[in-house]
Amino acid sequence: MIESKGHPNRLGLWGWFGGGRWGVERYLYTLHRLTGLGLLTYFLLHILVTSSRALGQASWEWAMGTVSGPLFKFGEYLVFVAFAFHAINGIRLGINELGFGVGPPIEPVYPYRTSLDFQRPLVVGVLLLAAIIVVMGTLNFWVLD
Amino acid sequence: MSEKTLSEITYRIRRFNPERDSTPHWEEYRIPYSAGMTVLDGLWRIKETHAPDLAWRSSCRMGVCGSCGMLVNGKARLACNTQVTELGGGTVVVAPLPNFDIVRDLVPELAPMFDTHRALMPYVIRDDAQEQEHPTGEFWQSAHELEQYLQFSYCIKCGCCMAACPTYATDALYSGPMPLGQAHRYNSDTRDGGFSARKRVLAGEAGPWRCHYAGECSRVCPKGVDPAKAIQLMKRELVLDYLRLHKEHCPAPVAKKPTEGKRRDNIPEAPPPTV
Ligand code: SF4
Ligand code: SF4
Ligand code: FES
Numbered sequence: 001m002i003e004s005k006g007h008p009n010r011l012g013l014w015g016w017f018g019g020g021r022w023g024v025e026r027y028l029y030t031l032h033r034l035t036g037l038g039l040l041t042y043f044l045l046h047i048l049v050t051s052s053r054a055l056g057q058a059s060w061e062w063a064m065g066t067v068s069g070p071l072f073k074f075g076e077y078l079v080f081v082a083f084a085f086h087a088i089n090g091i092r093l094g095i096n097e098l099g100f101g102v103g104p105p106i107e108p109v110y111p112y113r114t115s116l117d118f119q120r121p122l123v124v125g126v127l128l129l130a131a132i133i134v135v136m137g138t139l140n141f142w143v144l145d
Numbered sequence: 146m147s148e149k150t151l152s153e154i155t156y157r158i159r160r161f162n163p164e165r166d167s168t169p170h171w172e173e174y175r176i177p178y179s180a181g182m183t184v185l186d187g188l189w190r191i192k193e194t195h196a197p198d199l200a201w202r203s204s205c206r207m208g209v210c211g212s213c214g215m216l217v218n219g220k221a222r223l224a225c226n227t228q229v230t231e232l233g234g235g236t237v238v239v240a241p242l243p244n245f246d247i248v249r250d251l252v253p254e255l256a257p258m259f260d261t262h263r264a265l266m267p268y269v270i271r272d273d274a275q276e277q278e279h280p281t282g283e284f285w286q287s288a289h290e291l292e293q294y295l296q297f298s299y300c301i302k303c304g305c306c307m308a309a310c311p312t313y314a315t316d317a318l319y320s321g322p323m324p325l326g327q328a329h330r331y332n333s334d335t336r337d338g339g340f341s342a343r344k345r346v347l348a349g350e351a352g353p354w355r356c357h358y359a360g361e362c363s364r365v366c367p368k369g370v371d372p373a374k375a376i377q378l379m380k381r382e383l384v385l386d387y388l389r390l391h392k393e394h395c396p397a398p399v400a401k402k403p404t405e406g407k408r409r410d411n412i413p414e415a416p417p418p419t420v
Contacts, residue, residue, distance in 0.1 A: 006246030006254040007161055007169060015244070015314020022361060029311060029359035096358050099381030105296045105333075108369025115374035116360040 024123060025116055032089050035082035042079045077141050084133040092119075092126045151178045154229055156187055158199070159240035161247050169247060172196070173236075178229065184217050184237060185224040188251075201251035208367060211301030214308070215251050216240040221305035221365045242308040255304055261320045262302070265328040265346055270339030271396045280418075284336040285400035297330035297375045299368045306362035306372050312355050319355040320347075322362035326372030329379040338396040344386065353380050 016030045052063035066072075095101050096119055103118035153175055161169035176190045185203055192199045201224070203213040208226040215224050217239055218232050229237060245253035271277055306322040307313050313321045328347060331337050347353060353376045363373040385391040408414075 006248045007163065009169075009241060009243050009245060009247050009253070010317065011243045011314035013315060015311045022359075023364050025358065025360040026311065029357055032357065093358060097356075097377055097380050098384060099378040102374045102377050105293055105371075105374070105378075107292070108296050108299055108371070110369065112366075112369030112371070114360070114363040114366075114369070114371045115377070116363055 023116065028089055028123065032086060032093070035086040038082045039079065039086060042082075073141075077138075080137050080141065081134055084137065085130045088126050088130045088133070092122050095122065151230065151234055154178045154182075154187065155236045156191060157236050157238045158188075158191070158251070160196075160199070160250050161241075162198070162249060182229045183225055184215070184222075184227045184229060184232075184239065185213055187229060187237060188224060188239070199251075200249045209301060211303035214242050214253070214303040214305045216242055216308065221308040223303060223305070223367045226367055242304055244308050244310070244313050245304065253304065253308075257317075258304055258307055258321060258323060259302075261324040261351070262327060265320070265324050266339055266343055267324075267327045267331060269331065269334065269337045269396075270342055271336070272338060273396075276399060280399075282399045282402060284397040286335055286397050290335045290397075293335075294330050294333045297326055297333070297370055297372075300327060300330070300370045300372075301368055303367065305365045305367060306370075309361035309365040310356075311359050311361065312357065316350075316355060318350050320351045320353075322356070322372035322376065325353050325356070325379065326362075326370060326375040329375040329382075332379060332382060335394055336397045338394075340382070340386075340391075340393060344383065347379075347383065353383070356380075 016033065049063050049067055053060040101119045101122050102115035106113070154177075156174045156176065158172055158174065159169050160166075160172050174191045174195045176187060176194065179186070183206075185206060188199065188201060188203075201213065201215070203225060204210040205212075206225045208223050211223075213224040213226075214221060216222075217224065217227055218237065221242055224239070239251060241247045241251045242253040245255060245258070248254050269277070300323065302323060304323065306326075310319075310322055312319050325347075328343050332340050332343060356373070356376045358373060358377060360373045363371045366372065382391055
């Protein structure tokens with residue numbers, strides 16, 4: 001590896017959120033990572049809260065009391081929305097990352113048609129499905145509850 | 146913006162001279178617009194009339210050599226392949242390709258990309274070294290087999306895809322779309338037998354598993370190479386290989402010379418091969 005003496009110019013996290021003019025798959029990529037991190041945080045908290053049972057009845061009741069407020073209920077709702085998106089979009093990524101739905105290699109003739117155009121119907125389907133699940137979950141969370 | 150209404154154009158350029166500056170800064174230049182002007186033409190004009198020390202790389206002026214990749218109005222593109230009018234008539238904002246260190250002004254340090262490219266063995270690998278060194282004929286390949294890699298072979302190594310990739314933006318260990326796309330270009334070439342050798346380099350965090358199909362690489366590629374497609378197709382091959390279902394092809398044989406038929410009198414003999 002040649003050591004560079006240049007000025008660092010790596011975009012870092014700005015490469016996820018901004019840094020240029022991006023398309024819809026880029027935002028889905030970023031959202032997938034963010035929701036993944038959110039779910040991971042939830043799982044850690046979940047383990048922490050439920051493990052309080054090991055310390056006895058009193059600490060369990062204290063932990064459950066702490067997480068039963070409206071703020072935590074809203075947090076749980078966000079976890080549900082993140083889960084709906086992450087799971088359904090994950091299926092799309094699984095399909096694409098196994099080389100399905102991206103189209104065969106083609107002769108690049110301008111204006112170029114990329115694999116993104118091939119898999120766009122899948123993106124639309126995924127977003128619709130995630131939206132339906134979120135609407136159903138929202139009713140369940142806030143209206144039918 | 147139509148060409149007729151445009152008489153002058155403003156360039157906003159990110160400048161950096163390692164001998165003088167500690168960080169890059171922006172400078173503005175106003176130059177006359179001329180019909181058909183590309184972003185590269187404008188840079189030459191600025192160099193001639195305002196800033197003789199402005200540095201960038203370019204050579205062919207026709208989207209072939211791959212040296213003039215830059216961030217133009219927020220998108221990685223070839224300066225020679227981008228008309229100023231395409232940008233809507235406002236200020237032309239030019240910065241060096243991100244995700245590469247800045248050597249000076251608009252010159253990115255592309256060496257890490259080429260190191261990774263070299264490590265992935267971007268050439269035909271075969272057992273018959275004798276035939277490769279002293280070829281007796283062409284390797285046989287059908288039109289369908291050619292199509293499997295032709296698209297990926299149009300890559301001019303401009304680095305625009307690397308500048309657009311969000312994974313490469315946060316992960317310096319990731320090989321990036323250009324080298325990975327080129328690894329698949331050779332893996333899918335029936336004349337090649339280097340899949341196993343490249344697989345060893347592709348394993349781990351430098352390999353294609355870091356790519357999560359944001360697709361920016363394919364969106365910005367000025368040659369329609371579609372590295373995102375190449376990477377996903379390569380992942381499928383690697384999964385099949387893991388499941389022991391990957392069909393390792395024998396590298397294509399040397400095509401037989403035609404033995405029948407007679408040359409027409411008015412067609413001269415081909416000159417002797419030079420390589
Ligand atoms: S894949 Fe496209 S954008 Fe990337 S280096 Fe090759 S030509 Fe440039
Ligand atoms: S498809 Fe993969 S290589 Fe291309 S920009 Fe996205 S993450 Fe990077
Ligand atoms: S100068 Fe060669 S690609 Fe632009």
